[in-house]
Amino acid sequence: MVQGLNAALRDSLAEDPRVLVFGEDVGDLGGVFRVTDGLQEAFGRERVFNTPIAEAGIAGMCVGLAMAGWRPIAEMQFDGFSYPALDQIISHVAKYRARTRGRVAMPVTIRIPSFGGIRGKEHHGESPETYYVHTAGLKVVAPSTALDAYTLLRAAIADPDPVIVLEPKSRYWSKEIGELTVNAPGIGIARTVREGSACTVIAYGAMVARCLEAAERLAEDGIDCAVVDLRSLSPLDVEAVGASVRWTGRAVVVHEAPLTLGMGAEIVARIVEEAFDHLEAPVRRVTGWDVPYPPASLEQGYLPSVERIVAAVREVVSY
Amino acid sequence: MDTHDRSDASPMLQLLSPEGTPVGDTDVGLSEDELRALLRFMILARRLDRECMALQRQGELTVYPPFEGQEAAQVGSAFALGPQDFAFPSFRELAAAIVRGVDVVEYLQYHRGTWHGGPYDPFTSGFAPICVPVATQIVHAVGWALGAKLDGKAACSLAYFGDGSASEGDFHEAANLAAVFSAPTIFFCQNNGWAISVPASEQYVAPIADRGVGYGFPGVRVDGNDVLAVYRATQEAAERARSGGGPTLIEAITYRIGPHSTADDDTRYRDDEEVERWRARDPIERFRRFLVAEGVAEDGFAAACAVEADGWVNRVRDDLTALGAPAPSEMFDHVYGEPPSTMLRQRSAVIDDA
Numbered sequence: 001m002v003q004g005l006n007a008a009l010r011d012s013l014a015e016d017p018r019v020l021v022f023g024e025d026v027g028d029l030g031g032v033f034r035v036t037d038g039l040q041e042a043f044g045r046e047r048v049f050n051t052p053i054a055e056a057g058i059a060g061m062c063v064g065l066a067m068a069g070w071r072p073i074a075e076m077q078f079d080g081f082s083y084p085a086l087d088q089i090i091s092h093v094a095k096y097r098a099r100t101r102g103r104v105a106m107p108v109t110i111r112i113p114s115f116g117g118i119r120g121k122e123h124h125g126e127s128p129e130t131y132y133v134h135t136a137g138l139k140v141v142a143p144s145t146a147l148d149a150y151t152l153l154r155a156a157i158a159d160p161d162p163v164i165v166l167e168p169k170s171r172y173w174s175k176e177i178g179e180l181t182v183n184a185p186g187i188g189i190a191r192t193v194r195e196g197s198a199c200t201v202i203a204y205g206a207m208v209a210r211c212l213e214a215a216e217r218l219a220e221d222g223i224d225c226a227v228v229d230l231r232s233l234s235p236l237d238v239e240a241v242g243a244s245v246r247w248t249g250r251a252v253v254v255h256e257a258p259l260t261l262g263m264g265a266e267i268v269a270r271i272v273e274e275a276f277d278h279l280e281a282p283v284r285r286v287t288g289w290d291v292p293y294p295p296a297s298l299e300q301g302y303l304p305s306v307e308r309i310v311a312a313v314r315e316v317v318s319y
Numbered sequence: 320m321d322t323h324d325r326s327d328a329s330p331m332l333q334l335l336s337p338e339g340t341p342v343g344d345t346d347v348g349l350s351e352d353e354l355r356a357l358l359r360f361m362i363l364a365r366r367l368d369r370e371c372m373a374l375q376r377q378g379e380l381t382v383y384p385p386f387e388g389q390e391a392a393q394v395g396s397a398f399a400l401g402p403q404d405f406a407f408p409s410f411r412e413l414a415a416a417i418v419r420g421v422d423v424v425e426y427l428q429y430h431r432g433t434w435h436g437g438p439y440d441p442f443t444s445g446f447a448p449i450c451v452p453v454a455t456q457i458v459h460a461v462g463w464a465l466g467a468k469l470d471g472k473a474a475c476s477l478a479y480f481g482d483g484s485a486s487e488g489d490f491h492e493a494a495n496l497a498a499v500f501s502a503p504t505i506f507f508c509q510n511n512g513w514a515i516s517v518p519a520s521e522q523y524v525a526p527i528a529d530r531g532v533g534y535g536f537p538g539v540r541v542d543g544n545d546v547l548a549v550y551r552a553t554q555e556a557a558e559r560a561r562s563g564g565g566p567t568l569i570e571a572i573t574y575r576i577g578p579h580s581t582a583d584d585d586t587r588y589r590d591d592e593e594v595e596r597w598r599a600r601d602p603i604e605r606f607r608r609f610l611v612a613e614g615v616a617e618d619g620f621a622a623a624c625a626v627e628a629d630g631w632v633n634r635v636r637d638d639l640t641a642l643g644a645p646a647p648s649e650m651f652d653h654v655y656g657e658p659p660s661t662m663l664r665q666r667s668a669v670i671d672d673a
């Protein structure tokens with residue numbers, strides 16, 4: 001996935017001379033995850049540059065650069081270090097188009113290595129998606145695979161509005177063979193990555209792979225699940241979720257973020273609005289617990305496991 | 320002496336005494352027409368500011384933050400900017416907006432509650448949207464300046480902020496970023512002594528201008544009620560910025576004669592005596608006396624400006640109060656370039672209800 005993201009940045013820099021890439025350690029080092037590897041060498045220190053450690057400043061500079069006609073791509077080093085930027089993102093990046101009655105657009109991309117599962121230190125395993133999804137004016141995407149990371153990041157950079165790209169750290173080293181393309185479904189469109197009629201399992205980011213694993217295990221027992229990869233958390237593909245659940249009549253929502261007011265809460269509400277008459281069972285959520293993200297030795301007990309997903313599907317299917 | 324106008328600070332650039340007599344080189348490179356324009360702008364601005372206070376009391380505006388007393392700081396600094404430059408205001412910079420050519424009826428729609436932020440076009444005037452979360456706009460100014468520098472433009476940005484805003488993290492991040500990138504930005508602090516009710520003595524310890532040294536660029540203190548001194552300091556900072564010399568911090572010592580806003584009661588935290596002391600240092604009367612003494616303006620010039628201001632303000636008031644609310648559906652129209660289907664559903668609901 002790191003190579004897919006790197007290719008997306010490289011191709012965007014090459015195609016659009018107004019694209020800039022900056023953040024902490026994105027220069028010679030290529031970012032702490034090497035997503036910007038080689039970009040400064042290829043495109044120069046004016047278009048790819050290190051910044052001081054100043055997350056609010058990084059996000060705030062995006063506003064001014066966009067006003068000056070640039071297309072900034074900022075990297076936040078880690079999910080847990082992105083919070084100082086929230087004021088700039090919520091108060092300005094998200095609202096500027098609306099605040100100026102449509103006169104000033106914010107074609108800004110903010111990349112945030114996100115979520116857990118890498119045995120990280122504290123503040124390195126956060127799931128910040130709800131903060132952004134709850135903020136009107138932002139779009140939020142979370143790719144699940146290397147190829148889709150390319151497609152979604154290209155779409156984010158090309159978008160006329162600000163897009164928060166939550167990159168699942170635990171999938172950074174995942175491999176996928178195929179064509180890097182921008183001619184694929186863009187932001188706002190979910191993808192059914194596995195067909196099935198017994199139950200719809202809805203996930204995003206790193207949890208998609210886990211849901212597919214759970215679906216394989218369930219298939220051995222003759223329970224055929226559909227798996228929907230949301231890809232885009234805002235806008236949310238309500239139609240795709242609704243259509244799948246109307247077909248299967250059952251749903252399980254999976255995410256790493258804590259249960260309470262997580263994406264699952266919204267998705268379940270949408271399912272109720274879109275597919276109530278078709279539901280055969282209550283919708284279940286398999287999520288992180290309502291606790292701070294735990295240390296490495298405990299994180300697998302926090303993250304939704306294949307076992308928890310399988311158990312939830314069985315419960316829903318046998319209701 | 321007030322807590323923000325301190326004797327231990329480095330000398331303050333002052334060209335005119337509070338009585339309007341020259342105490343420095345008053346030739347700042349402006350023509351007589353331009354000198355008269357400075358006075359005219361200050362008179363227009365004060366007249367409109369007072370009208371806005373009245374309009375708020377009449378229910379025609381929502382909360383309004385008056386700037387009386389700060390006309391020289393705003394007019395002198397804005398006058399030093401060119402059309403290629405960009406100003407990033409906070410929320411009390413109506414006088415600067417007038418100088419920058421912002422349509423004031425559009426500007427005041429903000430305070431009328433018609434629309435947030437920038438009801439005017441920021442690009443035509445080089446004047447960014449009104450910015451209430453204090454200090455956040457300073458970072459925008461640095462970003463814009465970096466963008467102009469990358470484009471090879473001889474242009475600068477100027478961020479307005481106050482003594483209170485200078486305590487925010489965004490100020491510090493902006494200053495360091497501007498220094499590191501040698502961004503052509505002017506950090507223009509209007510130190511008016513009060514952050515709502517908190518005096519400068521409870522806001523910081525060392526003079527704000529001294530911080531420039533720490534970031535690695537010049538910091539200058541200037542008499543913010545001396546329009547010539549403000550103009551000279553800003554003009555020099557702008558020249559340096561546009562020619563690749565990097566940022567400058569200007570601390571303009573001024574005073575907020577009115578309350579923080581129409582929602583504030585300043586009698587709860589400060590003495591009338593202090594306000595009266597600053598009225599005696601009025602920036603408009605000071606400059607008027609100077610222009611008359613120098614023979615640049617005739618005795619009747621200021622009075623003629625006041626008459627012009629009355630007529631202008633009447634037209635602004637009529638145009639402003641004639642404005643109604645936008646259509647409720649407009650809430651949805653500018654959130655995204657292309658509204659997602661979920662938003663269109665909500666928009667339809669509002670239209671159906673109407």
